Amino acid sequence: MYNEIISHIKNRKTEIIEEWIDRVKEAADERMISVVSEQVFQGTSYEFVDLILLNLDENNSEYKSKLEMFSEKIVRLGWPITFVVSGLRTFTHVVHDDLIQEKKISKDREGEYLEFLDNWLAPLSNEIIHTYASTWEKTVSLQKIALQELSAPLIPVVEHISIMPLVGTIDTERAKLIMENLLEGVVSHRAEVVLIDITGVPVVDTMVAHHVIQAAEAVHLVGARCMLVGIRPEIAQTIVNLGIDLNKFITTSTLRKGMEKALEMTNRKIVELEEVN
Amino acid sequence: MEIQSCVTILNEWDIVAARQLGRNVAKELGFGTVDQARITTAISELARNIYLYAGQGQLCIDRLNEQGKTGLRIIAVDEGPGIPDIRKVMEDGFSTSGGLGAGLPGVRRLMDDFNIDSNPGEGTDIRATKWLR
Numbered sequence: 001m002y003n004e005i006i007s008h009i010k011n012r013k014t015e016i017i018e019e020w021i022d023r024v025k026e027a028a029d030e031r032m033i034s035v036v037s038e039q040v041f042q043g044t045s046y047e048f049v050d051l052i053l054l055n056l057d058e059n060n061s062e063y064k065s066k067l068e069m070f071s072e073k074i075v076r077l078g079w080p081i082t083f084v085v086s087g088l089r090t091f092t093h094v095v096h097d098d099l100i101q102e103k104k105i106s107k108d109r110e111g112e113y114l115e116f117l118d119n120w121l122a123p124l125s126n127e128i129i130h131t132y133a134s135t136w137e138k139t140v141s142l143q144k145i146a147l148q149e150l151s152a153p154l155i156p157v158v159e160h161i162s163i164m165p166l167v168g169t170i171d172t173e174r175a176k177l178i179m180e181n182l183l184e185g186v187v188s189h190r191a192e193v194v195l196i197d198i199t200g201v202p203v204v205d206t207m208v209a210h211h212v213i214q215a216a217e218a219v220h221l222v223g224a225r226c227m228l229v230g231i232r233p234e235i236a237q238t239i240v241n242l243g244i245d246l247n248k249f250i251t252t253s254t255l256r257k258g259m260e261k262a263l264e265m266t267n268r269k270i271v272e273l274e275e276v277n
Numbered sequence: 278m279e280i281q282s283c284v285t286i287l288n289e290w291d292i293v294a295a296r297q298l299g300r301n302v303a304k305e306l307g308f309g310t311v312d313q314a315r316i317t318t319a320i321s322e323l324a325r326n327i328y329l330y331a332g333q334g335q336l337c338i339d340r341l342n343e344q345g346k347t348g349l350r351i352i353a354v355d356e357g358p359g360i361p362d363i364r365k366v367m368e369d370g371f372s373t374s375g376g377l378g379a380g381l382p383g384v385r386r387l388m389d390d391f392n393i394d395s396n397p398g399e400g401t402d403i404r405a406t407k408w409l410r
Contacts, residue, residue: 169293171290172289202296202317203296203314203317203318203321204318205318205321205322205325205380206322206376206377206379206380206383207321207325209379210376210377213377233311234311234315237311237314237315238311238314238315238318238387241315241318241383241386241387242383242386242387243369243379243383244377244379244383
């Protein structure tokens with residue numbers, strides 16, 4: 001049965017692939033077809049059939065590495081997993097139908113062949129799903145690390161003044177990091193004034209405000225003053241609507257104004273140099 | 278005419294997804310930046326309440342069109358422990374989790390209409406609407 005199927009697929013490769021592509025296209029939704037270009041689609045289909053034939057030749061180590069490469073390629077192409085898995089199922093049926101059509105199998109053995117094909121392709125689809133899952137897991141954990149890296153740096157700009165620019169959404173994990181970095185940085189940079197810049201924070205709700213207030217209180221405890229800068233007009237309105245009390249803070253609309261104020265607080269100012277002739 | 282889209286709240290990142298959905302709908306309906314900020318902040322509060330107190334729930338955004346008025350309605354539904362004393366949670370500064378206690382009263386001020394339904398042990402249903410002016 002094995003050799004029969006191999007030779008059949010080898011002989012009728014083009015026909016099978018064409019039929020397969022047609023059927024997959026029929027089943028896939030519009031969105032999918034517009035994303036997948038014809039060329040890539042055909043190329044990948046041929047590659048896939050070659051891969052299956054390799055599986056049949058039972059050269060295990062080469063097959064495994066090739067399968068991994070293929071799965072990774074599909075993941076990179078960004079095809080939805082449902083599309084790939086249903087495509088695999090369709091392939092089984094196409095081969096089966098083609099076998100019948102070419103009268104390679106008798107009526108009473110149809111079921112047997114279908115079961116055989118199914119069993120043979122099952123580990124393949126399992127491997128693809130597995131690669132999908134692990135690739136996504138890897139991507140997610142990498143992104144988590146990347147996100148943590150750009151989390152909340154405290155930058156010493158001039159003596160006694162440090163700035164913490166916050167960009168993006170603040171969740172509980174980041175809030176913790178902000179507090180830690182802030183306190184550590186204030187002590188190690190010997191900052192007297194710290195500016196927390198929230199220009200890049202899209203939404204300031206009570207949770208964010210609560211964390212910022214707590215951070216400011218902690219900064220106060222280690223002997224520095226905290227300023228909240230970069231409050232956009234719409235954020236100012238929502239803060240007032242929410243009824244959050246930021247009276248304990250010095251707040252400014254932009255980082256630049258905050259910087260001027262911070263210099264003032266440390267008895268300094270920026271002066272322009274007189275031109276020297 | 279109502280078109281609804283929902284986000285299931287299970288973890289903190291779903292709050293961001295709900296917020297994004299709300300902002301997009303608000304933008305589509307033609308709300309200004311200030312109202313967009315109000316709506317997203319209100320969604321953030323309600324979604325966070327689901328995450329913190331109920332563990333899981335749903336946040337839906339409705340597009341409303343009534344008597345020539347266009348509006349956006351936030352519906353936050355959960356089957357959590359419910360709120361024993363609604364009057365108390367609507368007071369400023371009341372919190373059971375050590376927060377600021379400005380969430381629900383804040384949402385009422387951020388939006389135009391606000392309605393809360395809750396039974397202990399059965400869950401909470403909060404609806405808040407903002408009308409386009």
